[in-house]
Amino acid sequence: MAVKVIKKNCIGCGLCVQTCPFEALQLVEGIVEVDPDKCTNCGDCVEVCPASALELNEPPEKMSDNEVKEVEKREKIVKKIKRELEDYRGVWVFLEQFRGEIAPVSFELLGEGRKLADNLQTKLCGVLLGSGVEKLAEQALWYGADKVYLMDDPVLKDYRTETYAAGLVRLSQKYKPEIILMGATTMGRDLSGAVATELETGLTADCTELSIDESSGYLFQTRPAFGGNIMATIVCRHHRPQMATVRPRVMAMPEKDTGRTGEVVKENLGITEENVLVKVVDVIKEKKAATYLDKAEIIVAGGKGVGNKENFKILKELADLLGGTIGASRAAVEAGWIGQEYQVGQTGVTVRPKVYFAFGISGAIQHLVGMQTSDVIVAVNTAPDAPIFKVATYGIVGDLLQVVPAMTKAFKEKMGV
Numbered sequence: 001m002a003v004k005v006i007k008k009n010c011i012g013c014g015l016c017v018q019t020c021p022f023e024a025l026q027l028v029e030g031i032v033e034v035d036p037d038k039c040t041n042c043g044d045c046v047e048v049c050p051a052s053a054l055e056l057n058e059p060p061e062k063m064s065d066n067e068v069k070e071v072e073k074r075e076k077i078v079k080k081i082k083r084e085l086e087d088y089r090g091v092w093v094f095l096e097q098f099r100g101e102i103a104p105v106s107f108e109l110l111g112e113g114r115k116l117a118d119n120l121q122t123k124l125c126g127v128l129l130g131s132g133v134e135k136l137a138e139q140a141l142w143y144g145a146d147k148v149y150l151m152d153d154p155v156l157k158d159y160r161t162e163t164y165a166a167g168l169v170r171l172s173q174k175y176k177p178e179i180i181l182m183g184a185t186t187m188g189r190d191l192s193g194a195v196a197t198e199l200e201t202g203l204t205a206d207c208t209e210l211s212i213d214e215s216s217g218y219l220f221q222t223r224p225a226f227g228g229n230i231m232a233t234i235v236c237r238h239h240r241p242q243m244a245t246v247r248p249r250v251m252a253m254p255e256k257d258t259g260r261t262g263e264v265v266k267e268n269l270g271i272t273e274e275n276v277l278v279k280v281v282d283v284i285k286e287k288k289a290a291t292y293l294d295k296a297e298i299i300v301a302g303g304k305g306v307g308n309k310e311n312f313k314i315l316k317e318l319a320d321l322l323g324g325t326i327g328a329s330r331a332a333v334e335a336g337w338i339g340q341e342y343q344v345g346q347t348g349v350t351v352r353p354k355v356y357f358a359f360g361i362s363g364a365i366q367h368l369v370g371m372q373t374s375d376v377i378v379a380v381n382t383a384p385d386a387p388i389f390k391v392a393t394y395g396i397v398g399d400l401l402q403v404v405p406a407m408t409k410a411f412k413e414k415m416g417v
């Protein structure tokens with residue numbers, strides 16, 4: 001027995017198609033169609049339809065024995081799926097480490113994961129993979145984890161998709177976490193996709209907000225969509241774990257408590273070097289400004305309003321004086337005034353400095369998503385209605401070519417240099 005479609009109401013949004021756990025729905029020329037052989041009449045699609053285009057099919061008063069059996073069979077399948085999802089418990093954070101140092105984004109995610117785990121009344125666990133990294137496990141406990149799953153194996157010395165994905169998949173299949181969070185770093189982006197594919201679950205990349213829906217317990221994963229013009233909240237309803245990546249500096253760094261302790265669970269990877277296809281010959285460390293930009297405490301950023309490459313020098317002078325670094329909008333990068341590694345925003349670096357100066361930057365959403373969580377934002381713009389002023393702590397309506405030298409002079413006087 002299948003759900004009923006009221007074709008005239010269907011708006012072709014496709015929500016029901018995404019929701020159906022049995023892949024029984026599809027859009028045909030913009031209107032939903034039901035495959036009666038797959039539909040179980042479970043009602044999930046009816047619940048999400050915003051246009052009342054689907055209705056549950058009431059069972060006929062008198063059903064044949066075969067029909068009763070069929071309904072019971074389908075109900076059992078629905079219950080089984082729901083029960084299986086309930087087996088998944090706990091919030092996990094992948095602890096990204098490079099040469100014995102945990103990436104700060106992992107601590108930021110532990111802070112966020114703590115809130116999610118408390119909301120779900122479950123445990124927060126770190127997952128640590130590497131070689132000779134056991135000592136690092138306690139750091140995850142200091143930043144809020146209750147437990148750390150550790151795979152310490154020479155095969156895991158250098159990051160390789162194959163070995164790390166195998167390790168994380170193995171742990172996930174054994175312990176069934178409800179949620180897995182990773183940094184949207186080069187490693188996290190690579191690993192999360194491989195793991196989600198292997199576990200046949202969903203993954204939302206570059207989330208800017210995470211929360212738990214009180215009624216369903218689902219992880220609400222919010223991220224910019226359509227070029228940053230809307231914020232989309234994504235839910236993974238029928239697969240576990242729910243996986244999300246978050247860029248560095250998007251979430252706040254939690255307090256460190258070196259008094260916190262917890263359990264460390266050691267697990268074996270079960271792979272030998274001979275069985276790994278990729279060999280790491282050498283690791284060459286790149287020295288790029290961007291690696292510094294996301295850690296900078298003071299950023300002096302310039303946009304199209306800076307006018308030309310030459311004018312960036314006055315911003316650089318201010319940045320050097322304050323011990324900060326230069327940043328830029330994409331428009332300034334595209335004008336060729338500054339390197340791409342300095343670009344802040346959706347397609348650049350996400351930053352969270354103590355002070356962010358925005359000179360001649362209009363405040364397009366794609367720029368804001370990369371810097372709006374800075375502690376203090378100082379915006380200087382000739383246009384009083386520039387959107388940047390909406391997120392600014394302090395705003396100056398004025399010409400940056402006058403304001404920047406005046407600021408530099410005032411800081412020099414204050415600092416006695």
Ligand SMILES: Cc1cc2nc3c(=O)[nH]c(=O)nc-3n(C[C@H](O)[C@H](O)[C@H](O)COP(=O)(O)OP(=O)(O)OC[C@H]3O[C@@H](n4cnc5c(N)ncnc54)[C@H](O)[C@@H]3O)c2cc1C
Nearest residue numbers: 303304305329330331345346347348360362367381382400
């Ligand atoms: C998919 C996609 C991804 C994107 N990713 C990014 C990204 O990562 N980062 C990013 O920055 N943008 C990104 N953009 C581009 C973004 O939409 C904007 O076009 C860009 O941020 C504008 O840069 P801007 O503010 O410097 O330039 P403009 O919008 O041209 O603004 C210049 C500002 O300078 C002011 N001004 C002019 N002269 C002066 C002066 N003398 N003194 C003071 N103020 C002055 C003007 O009033 C104006 O507000 C992306 C766009 C898309 C579609």
